[in-house]
Amino acid sequence: MFNKKTIRDVPLEGRRALVRVDFNVPLKDGRVTDDTRIRASLPTIRYLIEHKAALIVCSHLGRPKGKVVPEMSLKPAADRLAELLGTEVAFVPDTVGPMARAAAEALRPGGVLVLENTRFAPQETDNDPAFAAQLASLAELYVNDAFGSAHRAHASTEGVARHLPGVAGFLMESELTYLGKALQNPEHPFVAILGGAKISDKIGVVESLLRTADHLLVGGGMANTFLAARGLQMGDSLVEADSVSTAADLLNRSGTKLALPRDAVVAQTMEAGASHRNVAVEDVPQGWRILDIGPGTIKSFTESVRGAKLIVWNGPMGVFELPPFDEGTSAIARAVAASGATTIVGGGDSIAAVKQAGVIDKISHISTGGGASLEFLEGKVLPGVAALQDKPA
Numbered sequence: 001m002f003n004k005k006t007i008r009d010v011p012l013e014g015r016r017a018l019v020r021v022d023f024n025v026p027l028k029d030g031r032v033t034d035d036t037r038i039r040a041s042l043p044t045i046r047y048l049i050e051h052k053a054a055l056i057v058c059s060h061l062g063r064p065k066g067k068v069v070p071e072m073s074l075k076p077a078a079d080r081l082a083e084l085l086g087t088e089v090a091f092v093p094d095t096v097g098p099m100a101r102a103a104a105e106a107l108r109p110g111g112v113l114v115l116e117n118t119r120f121a122p123q124e125t126d127n128d129p130a131f132a133a134q135l136a137s138l139a140e141l142y143v144n145d146a147f148g149s150a151h152r153a154h155a156s157t158e159g160v161a162r163h164l165p166g167v168a169g170f171l172m173e174s175e176l177t178y179l180g181k182a183l184q185n186p187e188h189p190f191v192a193i194l195g196g197a198k199i200s201d202k203i204g205v206v207e208s209l210l211r212t213a214d215h216l217l218v219g220g221g222m223a224n225t226f227l228a229a230r231g232l233q234m235g236d237s238l239v240e241a242d243s244v245s246t247a248a249d250l251l252n253r254s255g256t257k258l259a260l261p262r263d264a265v266v267a268q269t270m271e272a273g274a275s276h277r278n279v280a281v282e283d284v285p286q287g288w289r290i291l292d293i294g295p296g297t298i299k300s301f302t303e304s305v306r307g308a309k310l311i312v313w314n315g316p317m318g319v320f321e322l323p324p325f326d327e328g329t330s331a332i333a334r335a336v337a338a339s340g341a342t343t344i345v346g347g348g349d350s351i352a353a354v355k356q357a358g359v360i361d362k363i364s365h366i367s368t369g370g371g372a373s374l375e376f377l378e379g380k381v382l383p384g385v386a387a388l389q390d391k392p393a
């Protein structure tokens with residue numbers, strides 16, 4: 001259950017708040033090309049402004065590896081934030097030095113300052129205590145709204161909370177509320193759908209969902225490794241040889257909960273429009289590869305989805321970037337959207353797929369967390385969450 005204090009639970013007026021957001025956005029020529037993550041932070045930022053806190057916003061962007069990399073500056077994100085808010089947003093090319101300090105001190109209630117990329121300092125990912133203390137000393141309150149970074153114990157996600165009272169922002173709260181439902185208190189039938197390229201990324205989550213879900217539908221590239229573990233020939237399909245024995249073990253333990261594709265769309269090349277056929281998974285020809293789930297699988301997966309009360313989906317059912325191999329993923333996206341269940345979709349490619357299928361507005365919760373969502377669903381403690389203050393019992 002979500003039991004952390006949020007920005008609703010603490011006094012804000014006149015206080016300086018260090019706000020950790022996820023502004024890890026794509027940039028091109030000094031402009032933000034996709035501002036989804038910045039928009040996702042607006043409810044928290046607006047609330048803090050309205051309640052007259054002074055906001056010192058920080059984030060990482062990319063992997064500059066402890067060096068100043070001008071192409072990974074947060075300046076474009078600060079500019080985009082200013083456009084979205086329609087107010088002035090200050091920016092300093094500094095995180096804990098004298099410039100950052102002076103700018104933080106100059107902030108008035110309701111003012112917004114964005115600091116430079118936290119990962120320009122090597123101490124960020126080392127969770128260096130002195131660096132965390134310096135960062136914390138800019139403010140009187142810590143607000144963490146960067147769910148997507150909460151699985152990492154870095155200075156700006158964990159270390160600072162040792163020096164400041166830490167509370168959750170609204171994005172953090174909503175991620176933990178929805179994902180917490182799936183982990184601890186699912187409505188039944190609970191159907192989990194997993195796909196995507198690699199099984200090795202998602203073994204922990206398969207294990208955990210096998211405990212909590214009623215049905216686990218597996219498609220996409222990761223299904224191939226399970227099918228190979230059943231002794232089937234996969235032709236040129238993506239199979240992770242290192243994970244075949246783990247997959248066999250999971251199959252043995254999963255009973256009838258875990259459903260695999262019964263048929264597939266195969267082609268000889270991985271290209272848009274490649275000539276293709278439908279085959280039973282037992283009949284993948286040599287030299288051909290699985291690029292999507294087949295019509296029989298779509299039908300059976302759709303039926304499982306139809307009666308669900310809760311659906312968690314991570315990972316496309318096929319190579320949805322290359323039509324017509326997007327059909328399985330689109331069909332599942334439409335079925336999920338029409339199910340009437342509480343629906344949670346996570347993963348960068350899966351979010352792109354529901355967008356492409358035109359049903360993103362019909363999903364209850366889009367989880368922007370990626371790795372953090374998977375670790376949370378595995379039942380791991382996220383250090384960035386653990387560091388926040390608990391609500392009084």
Ligand code: ADP
Binds near residue numbers: 292315316320347351
């Ligand atoms: P997400 O980003 O939603 O977590 P992943 O990154 O795990 O998803 O997987 C998405 C990728 O999986 C896509 O690029 C897609 O093309 C690929 N994929 C899905 N099915 C297959 C398949 N049968 N063979 C190869 N790649 C696949």
Ligand code: MG
Binds near residue numbers: 347
């Ligand atoms: Mg991906």
